[in-house]
Amino acid sequence: xxxxxxxxxxxxxxxxxxxxxxxxxxxxxxxxxxxxxxxxxxxxxxxxxxxxxxxxxxxxxxxxxxxxxxxxxxxxxxxxxxxxxxxxxxxxxxxxxxxxxxxxxxxxxxxxxxxxxxxxxxxxxxxxxxxxxxxxxxxxxxxxxxxxxxxxxxxxxxxxxxxxxxxxxxxxxxxxxxxxx
Amino acid sequence: xxxxxxxxxxxxxxxxxxxxxxxxxxxxxxxxxxxxxxxxxxxxxxxxxxxxxxxxxxxxxxxxxxxxxxxxxxxxxxxxxxxxxxxxxxxxxxxxxxxxxxxxxxxxxxxxxxxxxxxxxxxxxxxxxxxxxxxxxxxxxxxxxxxxxxxxxxxxxxxxxxxxxxxxxxxxxxxxxxxxx
Numbered sequence: 613x614x615x616x617x618x619x620x621x622x623x624x625x626x627x628x629x630x631x632x633x634x635x636x637x638x639x640x641x642x643x644x645x646x647x648x649x650x651x652x653x654x655x656x657x658x659x660x661x662x663x664x665x666x667x668x669x670x671x672x673x674x675x676x677x678x679x680x681x682x683x684x685x686x687x688x689x690x691x692x693x694x695x696x697x698x699x700x701x702x703x704x705x706x707x708x709x710x711x712x713x714x715x716x717x718x719x720x721x722x723x724x725x726x727x728x729x730x731x732x733x734x735x736x737x738x739x740x741x742x743x744x745x746x747x748x749x750x751x752x753x754x755x756x757x758x759x760x761x762x763x764x765x766x767x768x769x770x771x772x773x774x775x776x777x778x779x780x781x782x783x784x785x786x787x788x789x790x791x792x793x
Numbered sequence: 794x795x796x797x798x799x800x801x802x803x804x805x806x807x808x809x810x811x812x813x814x815x816x817x818x819x820x821x822x823x824x825x826x827x828x829x830x831x832x833x834x835x836x837x838x839x840x841x842x843x844x845x846x847x848x849x850x851x852x853x854x855x856x857x858x859x860x861x862x863x864x865x866x867x868x869x870x871x872x873x874x875x876x877x878x879x880x881x882x883x884x885x886x887x888x889x890x891x892x893x894x895x896x897x898x899x900x901x902x903x904x905x906x907x908x909x910x911x912x913x914x915x916x917x918x919x920x921x922x923x924x925x926x927x928x929x930x931x932x933x934x935x936x937x938x939x940x941x942x943x944x945x946x947x948x949x950x951x952x953x954x955x956x957x958x959x960x961x962x963x964x965x966x967x968x969x970x971x972x973x974x
Contacts, residue, residue, distance in 0.1 A: 616856035632831040650813040651859035675797035676908040678832035721953040726907040727857040772902040777958040
C-alpha cells in the first residue's frame with residue numbers, strides 16, 4: 613500500500629461561525645509538491661435508530677435549509693465538543709427530538725458523511741428498552757416525529773425513497789444489528 | 794404534514810474558495826422568528842459502482858485531508874457546475890480515476906451526504922460493459938485502484954469496515970440494482 617498521506621504545512625481559519633468552522637491549509641502531497649485543502653472542522657455527531665418492541669422505529673421529518681427541502685431522518689445531533697461521549701449525545705438527542713428515552717444504547721457503527729471537505733464522523737446507535745421521556749426541541753428546531761415499521765424504513769433506504777446518507781447508513785447498520793441479535 | 798419550510802431573508806458569502814463556497818443566510822422560521830443558517834454551496838457529484846463480468850467491482854484508496862486518513866471509496870467526482878449532466882461526470886470520473894470506460898451507465902439512486910450544512914447531492918450509477926480506457930489523475934490526486942468481489946464490498950459496507958457514507962450508500966444501491974436485474 614503506497615503512502616498517500618498529505619502533511620499540513622500551515623493552516624488559516626477562514627470562517628469562525630456559529631456552526632461552520634472553515635479552514636484553508638497548505639499541505640505537502642505524497643510527491644513532495646505543495647497544494648491547498650479547504651475543509652470544515654466539525655465536532656462529530658450521533659445518530660440513533662430506535663427499536664420498539666412492536667417492530668417499529670421512529671424517524672423525524674425536518675426542513676434542511678442548505679438543500680431547501682424536508683427529509684425523513686434518523687434522530688441525530690452534534691457533539692458539543694469532539695471529546696464529548698457519543699453515547700451521551702445519542703441519549704440526549706433521542707429524547708430531545710422524539711420524546712423517547714433509551715433504556716439501552718448499542719453502538720452499531722460509525723462513518724464519515726463528507727470526507728472531501730469535512731472531518732465530521734457520525735456514531736450510530738441502536739436504542740432499545742424505550743420509555744416515554746420528554747421532547748424538548750432546541751430554539752429554531754422544528755421536527756415532526758414519524759413512526760414506521762423498521763422493515764419499511766430499511767426498504768425505503770434501499771430503494772432510494774430516503775435521501776439522507778446518515779439515515780441510509782444508520783438503517784443498514786440497524787438491519788445488520790437486528791440480524792446479529 | 795406541517796409546513797416546516799424556512800424562507801431566506803438575506804444571504805452573505807463568507808468564503809469563495811477554490812473548493813469551498815460558504816454562505817451565511819438570515820432565514821424566517823416556520824413560527825415567523827428569524828434565525829441564521831451557515832451552509833456550503835456545492836455543485837453536486839457523481840459516484841460509480843463498476844460491475845465487472847467476473848463479479849468484481851473496483852474501489853479507490855485515497856487519503857482524505859479533512860479526516861486525516863485513507864478511505865476505500867467508490868470512484869466519484871464533482872460536477873463542474875450544477876447544470877452538468879451527472880452521467881457525463883460519472884463516465885469521465887470513472888475513466889480518469891480507474892482507467893476503466895463504461896459501456897453503459899445506469900442511474901441507481903441519488904442522496905445527500907451532509908444536509909445539515911451542505912446542499913451537495915450525489916448521483917449514483919452502476920457501470921457495466923467495462924473496457925480498458927486511460928487513467929488520468931488530476932494534479933494533486935493520488936489514488937490506488939483496488940479490485941474486490943462486489944459481494945465482499947457490500948459485506949464491508951454492512952459490517953462497518955467501509956467508513957465513507959457515499960460508498961456505503963452506493964453499494965447498497967448496487968446490491969438492490971443487482972437483485973432487480
